[in-house]
Amino acid sequence: MSSEVTLQKQAKALGDPSRHRIFRYLADADRPVDVAELTSQFGLNHNAIRQHLARLVDAGLVVEDTRTPGKPGRPRLIYWIDPAADERWGTGGPYQRLSRLLVDMIATGSTPEEAGRRAGRALRVRRGQDPITALQEAIARAGFDPTVRDRGDGVEYILHNCPFSEAAIVDPDTVCGLHLGLAQGLADQLEGVTVDDLVRRDPHRAGCQLRFQLSPSGGETAAS
Numbered sequence: 001m002s003s004e005v006t007l008q009k010q011a012k013a014l015g016d017p018s019r020h021r022i023f024r025y026l027a028d029a030d031r032p033v034d035v036a037e038l039t040s041q042f043g044l045n046h047n048a049i050r051q052h053l054a055r056l057v058d059a060g061l062v063v064e065d066t067r068t069p070g071k072p073g074r075p076r077l078i079y080w081i082d083p084a085a086d087e088r089w090g091t092g093g094p095y096q097r098l099s100r101l102l103v104d105m106i107a108t109g110s111t112p113e114e115a116g117r118r119a120g121r122a123l124r125v126r127r128g129q130d131p132i133t134a135l136q137e138a139i140a141r142a143g144f145d146p147t148v149r150d151r152g153d154g155v156e157y158i159l160h161n162c163p164f165s166e167a168a169i170v171d172p173d174t175v176c177g178l179h180l181g182l183a184q185g186l187a188d189q190l191e192g193v194t195v196d197d198l199v200r201r202d203p204h205r206a207g208c209q210l211r212f213q214l215s216p217s218g219g220e221t222a223a224s
Contacts, residue, residue, distance in 0.1 A: 006060060013059035014089065018042065019052045023061060023081075023089070031124060032065070032078035032137055053079055061085050065140070083143030083163055094143055094163035101178050112177030113184070120185015131190045131214060138186050139210070144179075146210070154196060154213040160206050168203035176200055176208075183210055 014020045025041060026033055038049045056062035056079075063082045066075040083094060105115040123142065125134050132148060132155050139146045143163035149156045162168055168175040180198045187193045192215035199209035 010059045010061055010085075010089065013055045013061060016052070016055075018044065018048075019055060022049070022052050023056055026062060026079060027081050027089075029080070032080045032141075034076050034078050036076075038079075061089070063140070080141055083141065095167075098164050098167060098175075098178075102174075112174045113181040116178040116181020116183075117185040117188070118181075119178075120182040121188050123182070123186060125186060125189045131193050134190060135186060135193070135212065139183075142182065144210075145206075151211065154211060157210045157212075159208045159210060162203040162206050162208070165203040165206075172200065172203070175203075179208075179210075183212075187212060 014023060021042065022038060025038070035046055035049050035053070038044075038053075039046055042049070044052075053062060053064065057064050061082055062079050062085075065078055101112075101115050101119055104110065104118065105112060108115070110118075123138055125138050129137075135155070136146055136148055136157065139157055139159070143161060144157075144159040145161035146157040146159055149158065164175050164178075176198060180195065183198065184195045187195050194213045194215075196211040196213045197209075199211070201207040201209075
């Protein structure tokens with residue numbers, strides 16, 4: 001689908017006032033949001049909220065995922081702004097975020113890893129979750145589309161998308177260093193979690209492997 005068609009589709013999706021308010025609520029949230037919260041916030045029934053969300057997902061503005069509850073019950077759907085949503089909708093696109101990281105590097109004389117780590121510490125990690133889920137959600141919100149794989153004493157996230165792929169082709173040391181720093185900043189907010197390694201792959205094909213070590217004491221977020 002061309003970028004022009006995509007923008008037309010997104011503009012049409014946001015043309016409905018209720019749908020636009022839902023989009024802005026998700027954009028302002030610092031965490032994934034479920035249907036029950038949106039129903040309570042906007043006073044609409046569940047079916048209406050789901051229909052609005054389906055249009056936003058179809059337009060590439062919102063991401064839908066499932067979360068398995070900590071107690072018996074059906075997994076529930078959660079939603080957040082698609083990191084690739086164009087910044088013209090007021091959400092800040094991936095290259096706008098990259099430009100802020102690069103400006104910080106230049107202004108402070110930091111290494112990519114140092115600048116990324118500061119930015120990672122500013123990302124919100126949800127309190128009260130197990131660290132594996134908390135990390136996966138935070139990495140997903142940053143635009144990397146992760147899936148998780150157990151590694152015995154740690155976990156490995158396969159990153160199925162690189163939000164800065166074109167820049168990573170030109171200067172992989174800088175961009176991948178920023179990615180590693182972002183991961184370290186996320187880990188700093190979690191008790192018993194440290195970054196082990198970032199195994200690089202071709203940015204256009206994605207599949208980089210981000211590895212974390214988990215100590216036996218890890219389990220609650222130390223900051224939110």
